[in-house]
Amino acid sequence: MAAPKKAAASTPQDKTDGGSPPEFTREQELKALRDMLLIRRFEEKAGQLYGMGAIGGFCHLYIGQEAVVVGMQMALKEGDQVITGYRDHGHMLATGMDANGVMAELTGRRGGYSKGKGGSMHMFSKEKHFYGGHGIVGAQVSLGTGLAFANHYRGNGNVSVTYFGDGAANQGQVYESFNMAELWKLPVIFVIENNRYAMGTSVSRASAQQDFSKRGASFNIPGKQVDGMDVRAVKAAGEEAAAWCRAGKGPYILEMQTYRYRGHSMSDPAKYRTREEVEKVRHDQDPIEQVRNRLLAAKVSEQDLKAIDAEVRDIVNASADFAQHDPEPDVAELWTDVYR
Amino acid sequence: MPIQVLMPALSPTMEKGNLAKWLKKEGETIKSGDVIAEIETDKATMEVEATDEGTLGKILIPEGTADVAVNTPIATILADGESAADLAKAPAPAAKAAESAPPAAAKAEAPAPKAAPAPQAVAEPDPEVPAGTEMVTQTIREALRDAMAEEMRRDADVFVMGEEVAEYQGAYKVTQGLLQEFGAKRVIDTPITEHGFAGVGVGAAMTGLKPIVEFMTFNFAMQAIDQIINSAAKTLYMSGGQMGCSIVFRGPNGAAARVAAQHSQDYSAWYSHIPGLKVVAPYSAADAKGLLKAAIRDPNPVIFLENEVLYGHTGEVPKLDDFIIPIGKARIVRSGSHVTIVSWSNGMTYALKAADELAKDGIEAEVIDLRTLRPMDTETIINSVKKTGRAVTVEEGWAQSGVGAEIAARIMENAFDYLDAPVVRVSGKDVPMPYAANLEKLALPSAAEVVEAAKAVCYR
Secondary structure (H helix, E strand, O other): OOOOOOOOOOOOEEOOOOOOOOOOOHHHHHHHHHHHHHHHHHHHHHHHHHHOOOOOOOOOOOOOOHHHHHHHHHOOOOOOEEEOOOOOHHHHHHOOOOHHHHHHHHOOOOOOOOOOOOOOOOOOEOOOOEOOOOOOOOHHHHHHHHHHHHHHHHOOOOOEEEEEEOOHHHOHHHHHHHHHHHHOOOOEEEEEEEOOEEOOEEHHHHOOOOOHHHOOHHHOOOEEEEEOOOHHHHHHHHHHHHHHHHOOOOOEEEEEEOOOOOOOOOOOOOOOOOHHHHHHHHHHHOHHHHHHHHHHHOOOOHHHHHHHHHHHHHHHHHHHHHHHHOOOOOHHHHHOOOOO | OOEEEEOOOOOOOOOEEEEEEEOOOOOOEEOOOOEEEEEEOOOOEEEEEOOOOEEEEEEOOOOOEEEEEOOOEEEEEEOOOOOHHHHHHOOOOOOEEOEEOOOOOOOOOOOOOOOOOOOOOOOOOOOOOOOOOOEEEEEHHHHHHHHHHHHHHHOOOEEEEEOOOOOOOOOOOOOOOHHHHHOOOOEEEOOOOHHHHHHHHHHHHHOOOEEEEEOOOOOHHHHHHHHHHHHHHOHHHHOOOOOOOOEEEEEEOOOOOOOOHHHOOOOHHHHHOOOOOEEEOOOOHHHHHHHHHHHHHOOOEEEEEEOHHHOOOEEEEEOOOOOOOOOOOOEEEEOOOOEEEEEOOOHHHHHHHHHHHHHHOOOOEEEEEOOEEEOOOHHHHHHHHHHHOOEEEEEEEEOOOOHHHHHHHHHHHHHHHHOOOOOEEEEEOOOOOOOOHHHHHHHOOOHHHHHHHHHHHOOO
16 A cells, blocks of 8 residues: 655644633533443442352453543544453443443353353444454554554545553554554554553553653654543544544544553452542542533533433443343354354 | 676575576676676566676576576676687686575565476366366466455455565565556555554454455464454454454465574464464465465455465466365375375475375375365365275474374374274474574475385385
8 A cells, every 4th residue: 555645744742732621512511421420330330240250250340431432432423433452341332332232241141242252351343333342452453453444445434443551552563553554544543541550550660651642753643642531621632633534644642641440350459559549530530520510510400410320320220130131142152153 | 717607596496597688798897796687587586796807708698598597607707808718718617606686684585486396196186177177377376366366356355465565576476466456555565564464454354354464474473373363263253253354364384495493384283273263275276276265255264374385386277267166175186095195285295296106116195185274174084094094194394283183183083993003194393494404304294204104004
């Protein structure tokens, strides 16, 4: 593929803009609140089911990071693809995948998105353009670049949103992908979810360059640091990046500065950070509380907000019920889907 | 005394080549390092640099001459003060060979294959080819190229990507001409970044495109094996059948010649271990074409193991509009009743030579070309062993956990009562591939070892 000739473009490495991000309409605020709440309540329920032994293996919760996927999804169009790593429940719910199907996959049941054969880290939805769900740290970055390659090949105007963490950002194939994405001007937004810890290793102990928006600098990929706890900032940055990609200018990096409240996985001893640190972020920056407070300030009634809470709880409770009562896969499923 | 310039070898295995062009005329001054001529094989074109200074005295081999043997004097160079009258004094034996242009870098070049045709002493007609079909003689390289070109004409979702596949025309010239026909959008030169472009290919395939990913050699695919196995092979299962990928990973596999341990490994056993992958390893030109077309159409990830030594071998390829060899079917290439020899890819070279030798001693070997390693055509092997009662496997890879070990186990499981002798494996020796010519030869299997093994199982 011939790389388009490019002018010596400057590579913006914007910090988060000083001012507040563009305001949301009331409808946008309500949608953001509802979608983030759904993820949080879902994840809390998943944690509970894990504790009860209903969910096995690995289970990586997204609590605290909800504004990232919800804000990005608000910036996308139908047809844009999403791909991520193993902390994927929030991404799936944000793309509109059914909570029952996700929860039933967590419990390994036949109604799960992968018929119970993938589990927490391996789910997909062609219909919702969700390409997984990948358990090998960093592998989704090359795959997501491949989704963008396909968009470019077909000329369909779609963008691949490729999520990975601050830990995955140190994998070699990430930079192989950056190189090809910029060389071929592929429409891919690399969303680096910097939640400050790669499992138990803080960014400062693992990363020589801790400003992840600069990780594409040597490939001339523009990057931006974003307040990933503010859903409005995420959406605005996502729109800017998507417009860049759709204009044929190639990839864009968004470093989402976020935080996970729970451990890396359910078996995390949490010895690498203090309770106080977690509590401070929860208290000062919680993405859901930010929206709730703005809505209350805008005179939305407590009752209206409670109605959203109730709707979300019903969905989550129903999914937990479904996931515990749906049968396990038929034993014949052991041998299916190896080839087609 | 005039200096002779000899026909250089592009590689240790090159025996002859064409003198394509003279870039200097008789009487012209020559400095060390000047490019004086171009030579070519079916694989590559190379410049001949002078290593001596003087005047080009006489061109002994005119341009356009084909099949000039390596070390044939092609010109004489007169040193300062010498004249044409001195030409007669040129020494008869090799004085100084001109050297081919810069020695092959590990990534860029590897030895050209032997020009000799493969001993395709095919006794059994291929049941996939209708009787009376017109045949064309092609190299395996050309057969592979035609397979890709035909499938690319047929389906706009098929594209080829890899290192040097486009403008260079393929490191081994397998993709020759594809860029010219299909353009840069569908014939894509990648950076040297196997892990990354394998992942890009798999990601594109997940959306329904059908990539052909060329590895310059499968030795380099070890960089990419995570994407091949964890992403390509497992996704269909992990997604409950929702999302898989139709993708071909192809390139030369196994030993070439004199490229030592890091460029000579046979990955047959590695990939054939993996559920979710299909693994194909053809030996003949017809199979190379028919199976590659089948691989490109297959909705699953297919590992297509070629062999560099075989690229230049010629064979008869059916002239059919759409010649497909189904994946998963072995072929009895030579029928016999005394011993079954099972091999694939370049292992067939040893197997067929051995069968010829054995026939002289009255042992009729049945030779099976497996063609596909996964799914393995166990039935064809078992039916043969039930007839012969004896089996030998031949592979260039290592014996431990190898394909021969798998075949032996299947024979034991399915035809134990028919065996008159334990199965014997002929394989590559249990060492990294050495560089020295004599050691390399010892490390690889040989027809003599196959003969010995066959005689052993026949108690002869």
